[in-house]
Amino acid sequence: MSRRCPEEGFPSRRLSIHSETVCIAGVGHAAPANIRPNSEILKAFPHRTEEEMIRLTGIRERRHAAEDETATELAVIAVQHALEQAGMPVSAIDGIIMATIIPDQPVPSAASALARRLGVPRALAFDVNAACSGWLYALEVGRSFIVAGTARNLVVVTAELLSRITNPQDHETAFLFGDGAGAAVLTAGAGGHRLHRMGLSGDADQFESIQRPGGGARMPWPGAEGCDKEHFYLQMNGTSVFKHAVIGFSEQIEQTLARENLRPEDIAWVVPHQANARILTAVSKRVGIPYDRFVVTISKYGNTSAASVSMALGWAAEEGIFSPGDRIIFCSVGAGLTFAGGLLVW
Numbered sequence: 001m002s003r004r005c006p007e008e009g010f011p012s013r014r015l016s017i018h019s020e021t022v023c024i025a026g027v028g029h030a031a032p033a034n035i036r037p038n039s040e041i042l043k044a045f046p047h048r049t050e051e052e053m054i055r056l057t058g059i060r061e062r063r064h065a066a067e068d069e070t071a072t073e074l075a076v077i078a079v080q081h082a083l084e085q086a087g088m089p090v091s092a093i094d095g096i097i098m099a100t101i102i103p104d105q106p107v108p109s110a111a112s113a114l115a116r117r118l119g120v121p122r123a124l125a126f127d128v129n130a131a132c133s134g135w136l137y138a139l140e141v142g143r144s145f146i147v148a149g150t151a152r153n154l155v156v157v158t159a160e161l162l163s164r165i166t167n168p169q170d171h172e173t174a175f176l177f178g179d180g181a182g183a184a185v186l187t188a189g190a191g192g193h194r195l196h197r198m199g200l201s202g203d204a205d206q207f208e209s210i211q212r213p214g215g216g217a218r219m220p221w222p223g224a225e226g227c228d229k230e231h232f233y234l235q236m237n238g239t240s241v242f243k244h245a246v247i248g249f250s251e252q253i254e255q256t257l258a259r260e261n262l263r264p265e266d267i268a269w270v271v272p273h274q275a276n277a278r279i280l281t282a283v284s285k286r287v288g289i290p291y292d293r294f295v296v297t298i299s300k301y302g303n304t305s306a307a308s309v310s311m312a313l314g315w316a317a318e319e320g321i322f323s324p325g326d327r328i329i330f331c332s333v334g335a336g337l338t339f340a341g342g343l344l345v346w
Helices: 038-044 050-057 071-086 110-118 131-148 238-259 277-287 307-319
Strands: 022-030 035-037 061-063 095-099 124-128 153-161 179-187 193-195 199-202 269-272 327-334 338-345
Touching: 022 071, 022 131, 022 307, 035 038, 038 050, 050 277, 061 179, 071 110, 071 153, 071 179, 071 307, 095 110, 095 131, 110 124, 110 153, 124 131, 131 153, 131 179, 131 199, 131 307, 131 327, 131 338, 153 307, 179 307, 199 238, 238 277, 238 327, 238 338, 269 277, 269 307, 307 327
Parallel strands: 095 124, 095 153, 269 327
Antiparallel strands: 022 179, 022 193, 035 061, 153 179, 193 338, 199 338, 327 338
């Protein structure tokens, strides 16, 4: 499963944007041990059934971190798996880019906390917040850094503990979100799994479709009466998100095909953000790629925001479902809205 990239110099600056690929030398993922099935969440919604929730979301269970478990701890495990697959010592890492919407603490960055835990305190380290598209945004930043010569061996990692900001009484979100982490090791070497340029875009007109209004400078903490507590949970307009997600996912796949001069039949796998099984089914029909070529892990992990693409990729790699040369499309839609999509050749 490991396809470590040979130790070589930085890529030529004269390469075209389509040939400025970098190596993904290893991937890994991690999830809390605690499984939270639909039956536990349904206790707050006696009018709803297990069958209905599975039909609407495709989710049967999700993982929730224990009270004393941290996002950094999960990230460490994911990175260790990725480094093991890459056959690379942690001391070789000279950069960490972390994608997350809920770091363990606001300052310093989650990436800095991870650098200290991994024992590479001199590595460049910073966070990215593009919500569910965050890991793909971070991959593109990492790819660009390696092409530019800013770093040689980067960890692009994500960790989300969405259970900490999910309202257990909100029927729109209570069933959706879970916790987890994923990581990839990007290097400047030739060979290995080749990451192409990501297409990134957004639609800020849909700013309020998915949001968490509280916790920032405008509303740093709940009022004394606690009447605004709901602003500190994730909020979602399900109807709006569904419509824009189907269109957004589809456009990212279609734009990637056009950018890489490929057809749907050339694609071995799609590794999407695990938003909702109904959304992914609709996207499959819209783009003409069979649903059985979508890597879908939402039934057991739920929607883990920025972590979901990396977790799905890590799970699929561990299961050995990819073959050398497989063309894999990533795609995501996240709060903002943010859009991301691109090609990985395994």
